[in-house]
Amino acid sequence: MMTxxxxxxxTSFDVARHAGVSRSVVSRAFTKGATISDTAxxxxxxxxxxxxxxxxxxxxxxxxxxSNLVGIVASALDTPYRARQVRIAAQECIxxxxxPILLTAESAVExxxxxxxxxxxxxxxxxxxxxxxxxxxITECNRLSIPIVMVNRGSDISGADCVQMDIDQAGALAYQMxxxxxxxRLAVLMPSVESYSVSGRARAFVKTCKKHKTPAxxxxxxxxxxxxxxxxxxxxxxxxxxxxxxxxxxxxxxxGLLDGLRHKWNIEVPEKLSVVGCDDIEQxxxxxxxxxxxxxxxxxxxxxxxxxxxxxxxxPTMATQTYxxxxxxxxxxxxxxxxxx
Amino acid sequence: MMTxxxxxxxTSFDVARHAGVSRSVVSRAFTKGATISDTAxxxxxxxxxxxxxxxxxxxxxxxxxxSNLVGIVASALDTPYRARQVRIAAQECIxxxxxPILLTAESAVExxxxxxxxxxxxxxxxxxxxxxxxxxxITECNRLSIPIVMVNRGSDISGADCVQMDIDQAGALAYQMxxxxxxxRLAVLMPSVESYSVSGRARAFVKTCKKHKTPAxxxxxxxxxxxxxxxxxxxxxxxxxxxxxxxxxxxxxxxGLLDGLRHKWNIEVPEKLSVVGCDDIEQxxxxxxxxxxxxxxxxxxxxxxxxxxxxxxxxPTMATQTYxxxxxxxxxxxxxxxxxx
DNA sequence: ATGAAAGCGCTAACAA
DNA sequence: TTGTTAGCGCTTTCAT
Numbered sequence: 001m002m003t004x005x006x007x008x009x010x011t012s013f014d015v016a017r018h019a020g021v022s023r024s025v026v027s028r029a030f031t032k033g034a035t036i037s038d039t040a041x042x043x044x045x046x047x048x049x050x051x052x053x054x055x056x057x058x059x060x061x062x063x064x065x066x067s068n069l070v071g072i073v074a075s076a077l078d079t080p081y082r083a084r085q086v087r088i089a090a091q092e093c094i095x096x097x098x099x100p101i102l103l104t105a106e107s108a109v110e111x112x113x114x115x116x117x118x119x120x121x122x123x124x125x126x127x128x129x130x131x132x133x134x135x136x137x138i139t140e141c142n143r144l145s146i147p148i149v150m151v152n153r154g155s156d157i158s159g160a161d162c163v164q165m166d167i168d169q170a171g172a173l174a175y176q177m178x179x180x181x182x183x184x185r186l187a188v189l190m191p192s193v194e195s196y197s198v199s200g201r202a203r204a205f206v207k208t209c210k211k212h213k214t215p216a217x218x219x220x221x222x223x224x225x226x227x228x229x230x231x232x233x234x235x236x237x238x239x240x241x242x243x244x245x246x247x248x249x250x251x252x253x254x255x256g257l258l259d260g261l262r263h264k265w266n267i268e269v270p271e272k273l274s275v276v277g278c279d280d281i282e283q284x285x286x287x288x289x290x291x292x293x294x295x296x297x298x299x300x301x302x303x304x305x306x307x308x309x310x311x312x313x314x315x316p317t318m319a320t321q322t323y324x325x326x327x328x329x330x331x332x333x334x335x336x337x338x339x340x341x
Numbered sequence: 342m343m344t345x346x347x348x349x350x351x352t353s354f355d356v357a358r359h360a361g362v363s364r365s366v367v368s369r370a371f372t373k374g375a376t377i378s379d380t381a382x383x384x385x386x387x388x389x390x391x392x393x394x395x396x397x398x399x400x401x402x403x404x405x406x407x408s409n410l411v412g413i414v415a416s417a418l419d420t421p422y423r424a425r426q427v428r429i430a431a432q433e434c435i436x437x438x439x440x441p442i443l444l445t446a447e448s449a450v451e452x453x454x455x456x457x458x459x460x461x462x463x464x465x466x467x468x469x470x471x472x473x474x475x476x477x478x479i480t481e482c483n484r485l486s487i488p489i490v491m492v493n494r495g496s497d498i499s500g501a502d503c504v505q506m507d508i509d510q511a512g513a514l515a516y517q518m519x520x521x522x523x524x525x526r527l528a529v530l531m532p533s534v535e536s537y538s539v540s541g542r543a544r545a546f547v548k549t550c551k552k553h554k555t556p557a558x559x560x561x562x563x564x565x566x567x568x569x570x571x572x573x574x575x576x577x578x579x580x581x582x583x584x585x586x587x588x589x590x591x592x593x594x595x596x597g598l599l600d601g602l603r604h605k606w607n608i609e610v611p612e613k614l615s616v617v618g619c620d621d622i623e624q625x626x627x628x629x630x631x632x633x634x635x636x637x638x639x640x641x642x643x644x645x646x647x648x649x650x651x652x653x654x655x656x657p658t659m660a661t662q663t664y665x666x667x668x669x670x671x672x673x674x675x676x677x678x679x680x681x682x
Numbered sequence: 683a684t685g686a687a688a689g690c691g692c693t694a695a696c697a698a
Numbered sequence: 699t700t701g702t703t704a705g706c707g708c709t710t711t712c713a714t
Contacts, residue, residue: 057461059707061399083424102443120398259628287600288629400691
């Protein structure tokens with residue numbers, strides 16, 4: 001490989017000279033839809049290849065007023081559901097010609113500070129799939145007219161597109177699954193910290209129970225993790241005789257509870273208690289758990305988010321939209337099935 | 342909020358005028374270590390805040406010849422170990438003032454194509470924690486003198502810094518753990534597709550066994566996943582009487598095998614067979630598994646990778662380094678402990 | 683279809 | 699310490 005010893009970056013100027021054309025032509029060769037002859041394009045592409053030229057997107061973005069960078073703000077990235085969501089969202093962005101900048105934000109303050117960093121790059125859009133994005137981000141994005149889509153976050157704040165699960169359906173489905181399993185003395189396990197999607201589905205469940213005149217007990221956990229579910233078993237174990245069905249607001253919580261109940265309290269599931277989770281993370285299907293759960297499709301969610309964002313990039317005047325995702329009940333091993341089936 | 346109706350982006354020029362100084366002064370106010378008076382800086386910062394000004398990093402990068410963008414190329418992002426690794430790496434980048442562009446690459450060809458995309462952004466560095474990065478990437482990075490660090494990839498290709506686990510130690514540790522558990526008829530379960538770290542640790546184990554005159558059986562799985570481990574149980578179950586200890590090249594594989602053995606073959610672990618995994622993913626510690634494993638610290642690995650990358654950014658002439666990570670054996674519930682303890 | 687020239691928003695010499 | 703000036707590498711009218 002005959003690379004010149006000088007470390008100089010190849011610019012469009014170099015390519016232009018090499019191909020015997022002007023810089024404009026080089027630019028056009030890399031801009032699709034530009035008015036350029038086939039022969040000229042071929043010549044330029046050839047030269048570019050020989051010299052190892054790559055368009056400098058920083059410079060291009062400076063001119064065109066938009067980088068093709070997008071921001072993905074995510075919390076709890078190392079959680080199964082979120083990891084999947086982010087992976088698909090990132091892939092989708094790339095496939096559509098954008099590059100995702102990944103910002104991991106664990107707290108609201110943090111996420112606010114981080115998001116502002118995105119503005120430094122003139123990002124074309126932002127996807128937020130963090131538990132607690134501050135609403136300040138939205139106003140700021142609006143001010144700069146940067147498309148923003150929130151995943152599983154309330155649509156209370158106007159000016160942002162949303163992709164979310166149907167929390168009411170989740171609550172109803174959880175009740176229905178438990179009911180089908182013959183459970184009548186119900187409970188819910190939910191994190192004490194508020195969040196749209198997780199708290200929402202739990203509350204919807206409670207509401208549905210009330211509607212059916214079978215009020216549900218409420219247990220709270222410190223967060224949505226496996227360990228929080230495990231801890232919750234300490235509280236739920238002793239009261240097992242007052243219950244026969246419980247809805248856990250996340251699969252991770254359900255898995256922890258399951259392990260706590262089975263291994264620390266010797267309580268049999270589903271014989272003694274039916275358990276339903278929510279999300280359908282991979283681990284829920286593992287043989288040791290076979291967790292009955294409500295599936296929300298992370299891939300669909302991520303793809304919808306990216307798709308809406310790109311649509312808004314193309315047409316910023318489009319009316320704000322909310323994509324409500326459909327849910328699927330999955331009876332596996334932690335709910336008794338009715339005899340007729 | 343009195344935001345002007347015109348959508349014009351605020352530039353340093355606007356701030357300069359508002360603050361009654363020149364654009365240079367504005368620039369200096371945002372460049373640390375620049376020579377500027379406190380009063381001037383205060384004035385500028387104040388104006389910037391009022392106008393909602395943000396430095397345009399695209400323009401800055403164009404000038405300074407480096408964006409503070411870095412690339413993170415990762416495969417299997419929705420796998421527990423990788424998710425953690427990427428999360429920490431991203432956080433660390435951000436903390437140190439860089440922004441990570443996330444590229445998810447599942448195959449070698451793909452990762453090659455993707456990496457080249459990074460060059461469009463003048464990334465300051467690249468971290469590759471993908472199974473199969475092509476070595477072409479490295480030569481290309483070298484040509485452009487872009488720092489690159491490979492995580493858990495062989496250091497066979499010179500010109501790149503590496504962070505990796507000590508595969509020989511892993512093999513030795515696995516043998517030792519199994520041996521301590523009284524296992525004498527050993528086996529290993531490894532994916533049939535080659536990869537530096539995963540195949541490496543398995544081979545190191547086989548070598549150690551050979552050295553101790555207790556040759557190990559080799560079972561192969563289609564990949565490193567839970568399901569692959571589950572499938573492997575079909576092959577291993579029938580031969581259980583010829584074995585009493587097995588090393589699985591990844592925790593996920595071990596978890597799958599465990600479930601297959603226990604739930605489909607009614608084989609008791611560790612009574613009938615001792616199992617040792619590798620990685621120490623979160624699920625390994627879950628009550629249903631209590632997997633004995635070899636811990637490699639994902640956080641340490643990610644932080645080391647970022648740290649080395651930044652060091653090289655500062656001093657590109659630094660000698661190539663390889664950070665070898667120390668491993669910790671973790672006896673949990675899938676290995677019998679010797680009586681004296 | 684192509685080239686010349688202007689400028690995107692910023693930083694970095696240099697001069698004052 | 700500050701302002702002036704000249705680009706960074708690209709795209710984009712506007713002529714040709």
